Amino acid sequence: EVQLVESGGGLVQPGRSLRLSCAASGFTFDDYAMHWVRQAPGKGLEWVSGISWNSGSTGYADSVKGRFTISRDNAKNSQYLQMKSLRAEDTALYYCAKATSVSVWEPFDYWGQGTLVTVSS
């Protein structure tokens, strides 16, 4: 059974940093691209970042470019999102999502339950 478990969320002050983690199980992790998608309270889905199977290709939404960094450790079946210079508008539930293949442009067939990030003073 595919499982994606996010962690690392919490309350953080504006301008500070936070690192999210996603632990994957139930599939061959390094056969698939991975993504982060967020959902602000009461709002829709917003893609944040994606990474190919071998970390050779990464992408970011304009809203986080230069502030967030995605990475993965295939030996640990995990991906990460390092978030810096956090803003109030980054407040959201952050989902870890698995792509259907090695490529970042494929759809997301499994999602975690999310980890909540709240940016507030």
Added chain:
Amino acid sequence: QSVLTQPPSASGTPGQRVTISCSGDSSNIGRNTVNWYQQLPGTAPKLLIYSNDQRPSGVPDRFSGSKSGTSASLAISGLQSEDEADYYCAAWDDRLNGPVFGGGTKLTVL
């Protein structure tokens, strides 16, 4: 403002057929395939339709997708109360170099 445009709401009675539209442009839907996600209240999204009209295993054939030009549609036939959810379309955007979502459509089963 989402890159893909969906109606904010839709509704139908049990047994009816409902369609949800999704409009984009030549950099996303016009060039790439469309995927649809269903988000039941309080849960994570679930892949409902991929590659315009393909259903993952386990998705009932009451759900179907189509695409024409820069628009796509999700159709739900034989509407059931458990279909009440938010539905999102998505497609890769070549200009933004990432996937884009519609704003979501809240489906109410009356």
